[in-house]
């Protein structure tokens with residue numbers, strides 16, 4: 001596995017998806033690197049639009065690209081918006097990887113996900129277990145699109161010698177997460193429900209599934225740090241898992257989140273909701289050999305995330321939580337990109 005130092009200092013670096021949880025953490029971390037940072041909003045360039053992406057790349061010619069733009073969500077979003085998860089993610093990866101190649105990009109990092117590994121692959125999940133068995137059905141469209149992105153990066157490397165690398169983050173959480181009531185990931189979903197129950201005085205909160213699945217969680221600023229480390233030091237077609245190497249059950253996670261939020265009521269389980277894959281723990285030995293390990297404990301990360309949630313007016317404004325569910329879904333800026341004109345409850349900000 002070759003190591004090739006790649007200097008970010010003085011380079012034009014494009015962070016695709018800079019308004020997202022990962023993209024904004026990358027921007028925070030890249031601020032220390034002395035790079036010339038490039039970003040674009042979706043309203044300027046929709047990354048699914050090949051002509052728009054080609055024109056933007058031809059004009060800006062970034063020297064390095066972090067491809068962190070994607071259609072992302074938790075288990076219910078993945079299982080419901082199956083067409084969007086497949087189409088958007090295939091289109092974004094195809095357009096950005098091809099335009100990077102065509103416009104002389106020196107290095108690109110593609111963000112995959114731990115869900116690309118087979119549902120019942122042996123644990124911890126090694127990088128070479130990709131494509132050795134059936135995928136978890138609830139996220140198959142997303143995983144197929146991510147595998148296509150990985151294979152594109154690999155093919156451009158082998159055919160054209162492009163220095164395109166792929167990393168597989170485990171389940172992430174942290175500032176800038178999506179707190180949508182249905183479409184968020186578990187940490188954000190539980191923070192929101194426990195917080196709203198604490199504020200309203202509700203006696204119990206229902207979690208989804210049985211609470212038995214195991215998951216590994218990485219704080220997003222650690223992910224950003226690992227990504228910059230690998231961008232600067234790693235150059236090889238093999239995937240690199242990024243995680244902590246430790247997992248817990250969802251029931252244990254719920255107790256930790258409830259404690260951080262200060263919710264003291266009952267926790268119940270809504271088993272009509274899916275559990276998803278039974279266990280998803282990454283083998284992080286390759287990452288460790290490459291000289292990186294996670295720094296933020298789960299307890300600390302959850303506290304930092306809850307603090308960021310409280311500070312983020314977008315999710316905690318009273319008008320927002322008063323908005324009935326059926327409108328709230330439509331009004332969600334992360335799903336629709338704008339406030340539905342039909343929502344009867346005004347919001348303070350967008």
Ligand SMILES: NC(=O)C1=CN([C@@H]2O[C@H](COP(=O)(O)OP(=O)(O)OC[C@H]3O[C@@H](n4cnc5c(N)ncnc54)[C@H](OP(=O)(O)O)[C@@H]3O)[C@@H](O)[C@H]2O)C=CC1
Pocket residue numbers: 016017018019020021022023041042045046047048067068069070071072073088092111112113114168169170171172173176177178185334337
């Ligand atoms: N969150 C997690 O637990 C995990 C995430 N990952 C991967 O990390 C990467 C980042 O995820 P995360 O930050 O959590 O996701 P977010 O949903 O927080 O951010 C995604 C970003 O992509 C942008 N985007 C989506 N579609 C388009 C489009 N058509 N055109 C332009 N921009 C678009 C969004 O723009 P806008 O702000 O306008 O919506 C947003 O900035 C993804 O590749 C994801 O697959 C991997 C493993 C776990």
Ligand SMILES: C[C@H]1O[C@H](OP(=O)(O)OP(=O)(O)OC[C@H]2O[C@@H](n3cnc4c(=O)[nH]c(N)nc43)[C@H](O)[C@@H]2O)[C@@H](O)[C@@H](O)C1=O
Pocket residue numbers: 073074075076078113114115139142143170171172183184185186187189190207208209213215250273274275276277280
């Ligand atoms: C990052 C990853 O994210 C998704 O996979 P997932 O690991 O299943 O992620 P999740 O965070 O949604 O759920 C984790 C577990 O938690 C349980 N759970 C309990 N209560 C809530 C809850 O309130 N919300 C959510 N979302 N889950 C809950 C839930 O039933 C499940 O057992 C994929 O889309 C996949 O594509 C992907 O890449």
